[in-house]
Amino acid sequence: MARLSTPGARAPDHTSLNLTRLISRLQNTLLEPDAETSHRLRASGFERRKVEANLEYAKTLLLRLGQESPNIKPQSNKQDAQSDLQAKRQQLDALDARLHELNAAGQEYDDNASSEGEDLLGEDTPSESVGDSHTPAAGDTTDDDDADYQQILSERRAAAQATQTASQPRNARDELFPSSLRARHGEAAAGVDTAQTTSFSTSAPMTESLMKHHRAEQEELTTSLLSMAQALKTSSQTFSQTLESEKETVDRAGEGLDRNVMGLEAASKRMGYLRQMSEGKGWWGRMMLYAWIFGLIPRLTPPSSRYILFGAGSIIAIDAITHHNPHLVHPIMSSVLVLGAGELGTEVLKGLATHPSSKDTQISVLLRPSTINSTDPSKAADVAAIQSMGIALVPGDIVQSSPTKLAQLFAPYHTVISCTGFIAGPGIQMKITQAALEGGVKRYFPWQFGVDYDVLRRGSAQDLFDEQLDVRDLLRGQRSTEWVIRSTEWVIVSTGMFTNFLFEPSFGVVVLNGEDGAGTVVRCLGGWDNKVTVTTAQDIGMLTAEIVFAEPKIANQVVYTAGETISYGRLANVVENIVGKPVKREEWPVEWMEGELQKDPGNVLWKYRVVFGKGRGMSWSEEQTFNVQKGIQTSDVEEWARDAVNKKLLK
Structure with missing residues (x-):
């Protein structure tokens, strides 16, 4: 039916x-x-x-x-x-x-x-589009196989001539295999007598030789198709990158034209002012006024200034236009919005405010209204310190605001840097990213100041890490869906673990002066040779500012930083050097930590311990980092720990 x-x-x-x-x-x-x-x-x-x-x-x-x-x-x-x-x-x-x-x-x-036999999946895939009939290529088989193949062809031709009838001749595939065999992609041909046998018979060795020849040819074609697909993929990626670079050039050209229009409008207003000054003066008065202006120009402008002639004797210095609109000649980033002023946000604000290239950039920070208007002495002091650096305060609530409202809040800013962390809860990082794209932010630094999520992959013990991969997919997906529209450039800064988190007592890796007189304890997660990359919050703030103002501009890539990539064994040695005596060393195997997590599935610390214990995506070579390649000095673990002890931050 x-x-x-x-x-x-x-x-x-x-x-x-x-x-x-x-x-x-x-x-x-x-x-x-x-x-x-x-x-x-x-x-x-x-x-x-x-x-x-x-x-x-x-x-x-x-x-x-x-x-x-x-x-x-x-x-x-x-x-x-x-x-x-x-x-x-x-x-x-x-x-x-x-x-x-x-x-x-x-x-x-x-x-x-x-x-031999059928494909495991029972169906062709895009990589297996091989025709029904094959012509053996020279050099594909051995000499014996070629001889057998030629003998079979000779016998087949003779049999075909001897048994030729008025019926429609069958193709080479039908002659080799009976029509009663099931077709690979369909039913047996209609109208063919399935009981009919072939008009010739071949020996088993000959058939096996021919099948071996066909298999070798099919494998070669499959390999060739896979290579072609890989080449097409590489070509597509290269073409996409070329389009991205050209799109950036077009965007800059559009911005330059906009600024040129503004400059020309300013010049037009100045010309109108000159015309007003010359009205009613007559022909001779106008000539005297132009001569007077022409005589003053060499004294008021440097010899290197350039001039443009407009209309009947009206002369405007280019320096006057660029003075009215300084972005006309040297376009610069005009505004940066930092989301949050916690441990990392404060350091990023300091790095931006003190960077030599930030003098023409307006730096702002998004804070909750309750924080801005707080009467708590500690919070009030923090807000005052931020304002003392010339940073503007922007009221807003990331958690309570809708994505559309956040997009409207982000729209006026050239660059947005998210320093909100995971404390805001699941879904917030995707919400911020969607708002940045919807608001047309030109450059976006998501909250990815942590491990290498691409290497870690999905399904880790820390479920919040999967959302970080969703953010990356959303940002990278712009190139394939919106290449003709202005898209948001993004930069991901992978910093590893914050150095001070290694010494956090609740994390349990380094415990100074443990309870019950146990002394100092150093624990390894997964094994003493297991490594972890760490960077201090101060260095992250400084390096983020360097990446923001870097020339040539960094865009659409992951940038790695590292204060040090350290094993747990070396960490124990560093702690012994600091405390001046041997420390107690304990190993926490991954299996044992997973068992503890099963007992308390909602425990965030056990989730982190299991992920770091497995070690995947938790460390990388210092040679590939931005700070090493640029020769920027950062603090290693021992340097930070000694400074923290001297400042009584560690006890």
């Missing part, structure tokens, strides 16, 4: 359906394989590469759906779509992890022997 389409019904999302089916097949192949499939996956690198190609195609479909999800209406459908995308993303991560395990455990089997 035919199914009638309902008028007005929404067309199915073929991309989503294809992705769902592909994920289902991948799960059957990787997560729930039968014995034969499992053996083939472990034994054949070729089979694993085919599965990997299907997995990459699934990721491409997921990225496409993620780019289209902001345009879904109404809101309920949009939320359902985003929830579905999140679930699919987690499924793909699990499949990706399983494929990595199979690659690691793979054994050196004969790929040709393991790849």
Whole structure:
């Protein structure tokens, strides 16, 4: 029975359906394989590469759906779509992890022997678009295979001539395989007698040789297609980067034209003023006035000044225009808004206010109205200190305000730097990022002052870290969806752990003068050779200001900093040097910490300990950092700790 389409019904999302089916097949192949499939996956690198190609195609479909999800209406459908995308993303991560395990455990089997039979997924993918018939290429097989192949072709030609009839001849594929065999992508051809046998027979060795020849050719074509796809991907990325750079040039040119218009308007007003001065003076009076102005110009302007002639003898110095509009010649960043003035926000404000390039930049900070108007002596002193640096106070509430209201608040500013931290709760970082994009902020520094979330990946013990990856996906997605529209440039500053957090008693890594007379204790998370990158809050503020004003401008990339990348073993030695005596060393294995987290799933500190104990994305080489490459001095762990002890910050 035919199914009638309902008028007005929404067309199915073929991309989503294809992705769902592909994920289902991948799960059957990787997560729930039968014995034969499992053996083939472990034994054949070729089979694993085919599965990997299907997995990459699934990721491409997921990225496409993620780019289209902001345009879904109404809101309920949009939320359902985003929830579905999140679930699919987690499924793909699990499949990706399983494929990595199979690659690691793979054994050196004969790929040709393991790849016989049907594909594991039972369906062609974009990387397997090989035609039905193949023409053997020279040099693809051995001499013996070529001889067998030529012998089979000769026998087939002779048999075809002997049995030629008025019926439609079958193709080479039908001659080699009986029509009763199931087609790879459809049913057997209609009208063909399935009981009919081939008009010739070949020996098993010949057939095996021909099949081996075809398999080798198919593998070569598949490899070639994969290489072509990789080349196309690289070319696409290069083209996207080129468009980004050209877009930036066009934006700057537009800003320059706007400033030129302002300068010309100012010049027009000055010319009008000159005309008013000359009205009623007559021809001779006007000539005397122009001569008087012309005589004063060399004395009032330096010899290097340039002039423009407007109309009948009206001369305007370019210096006068640029004095009226200084941005005409040297466009500069005009305004920076810092969100929050906590431990990091205060240091970023200090770094910006004291930077040599900030003299023409208006720096502002967003604070809650209750903080600005607080009568608490400590808060009032902090607010006064901020104002003493020439920083403007902007009232606003990140948590209570809607994204639209925040977008209106951000719109007047060239650069927005988020220093709000995780204390505001889940969803806030995405809310701020969406507001920055909606408000048309030209440059945005999200709250990413921490570990390398790209390496960490999703699904860690600290669930707040997944939102950081959502922020990165949203910012990076601009290039593929809005390249013809002015997009927001972004800079992510990865700093590692704040140095003082290593010595936080509640974190438990370094405990000075522990309870019950235990003395100083140093604990390692995961192992003594495990490493962690740390940067002090003061250095983060200073380096952030350097990145903001860096020339050439830094945009659309992750910038790494480091005061020091240190192992827990070296940390214990540093603490011993500071306290002047041996310390007690304790090791917290990852398995034990995971058990403690299971007992108290909501404990934030145990979440952090498990993540740092696993070590993934927690450290990087100091040589790749911005401060080392620019020769900027920063504080290491021992230097910071000694200074903190001297200032009685550590006891």
